[in-house]
Amino acid sequence: MNFNYKYVVLILAVFAFSCGPKKGIATKKKHEKGKTETVEVKTADTSIDEVEKEEIIKPPSSTDRYIATYAEIAKAEMRKSKIPASITLAQGILESGSGRGRLAVEAKNHFGIKCHGWKGAKIYHDDDASQECFRKYRKAESSYEDHSDFLTGRKRYADLFKLKPDDYKGWARGLRAAGYATDRKYPQKLISLIERYELYKYDQEVLGNKDVEIVRVNSGVIRYVIEKGDTLYSLAKRYNTTVEAIKKLNNLSSNDLALGQEIMIPN
Template identity: 55%
Template structure:
């Protein structure tokens, strides 16, 4: 059969094209995937007259100084409301929370080591202290811990004598806290005073009271014992004791002890300090 000329010519061109393609090597192009990497965002910068400055506040290498910067405003606000020296509140927070790095502060926002005690209905965390796995209060925010600290001191009769002191008498407050049974550490007052004077925390008392910021605190050589209420007599609960047995020991009543300590029930814990007279 005779092949059509046009058909022949088409096949000839196709053959030439295939030969020319075969003389070249195949080329495959691949796109390399870039690795994903998390980068730390740099602080926002602002150009000002060709000078670059950052808007972030530099942090000190001193954890205590950072803690004071974070909580000084809260402490001054509490001083305005409850008449507790801001210097004392800050020093207690530093000491009790390890400048905010202790477990109770990190996991429970509890900066003052306040235990659950009878009647506490909020969150709880268990932590070894004087006894194994003792119950401590938890807060949604550290500021609530500061408010609860103020209420803890204000609402308990054992601390009533402290509020007779001048608001800038941080030495009187430091020693009075120990006398009233806030801490068992014999050097607790000295530790608070040392922190206040080293970091000049008394400045925040001055600011709150409207004094000159750098005004030096009054020197008080001795705390007047009369500033503490005469009725304060304490008893530390030991194993096997009850409110009834304690009341008999001090010739008082169960109801009177409950009233002095704001107790809602007769439950006691070993090591609990009670005002009995």
């Protein structure tokens, strides 16, 4: 009887010893595998999404927004001064950092024009030398107007106006040759911006009059459909009238315009 009891106890002990460690090992492996998979998947997905948002979505929007804001002003200046709108916009983008540079933000100076006898407000900024004097304007439109006056009023730029009005490559090279910028790559930078953002289309719109749909309804009045980038200021300047005259004719209480809105412009 004692023999049988000892035999049974021995068998149960061997069985318990052989099963115990295997169960522990299986649990440990399962736990380690699950932990590793979770870390790998989460890290990879998060980093890819963040890189795409920063590199692809953000940068283009700033320059596109700049172009949409100032294209009409550049076109109006082209009609007045014969400077290609593509060149004006490209210089504005390059010189002002798409409107985000210090001179553009604090002085409304979009073209890096220095004082040179300027009697208006001034701002000092590090450029080729420390704390150089730059012109300061009350509004960005004044910077665009002064840019046109600056180029048309100096003899060293006279040869540029002998070029075809849509020869943006000739203008880019000519500006550098005439001393507008010291950077040897300045022409290539302008040309690259013009071709990347298709700024040459604004030259064609001015030359071909493709941007305006006009229907004359009576003497001295033009019916106009608002397009992207239009402002009361740009329309008033284009048609040689005033913002107040347009507002009065259309019973407008503010300067806000809607895309596709039809208004009348005194001519």
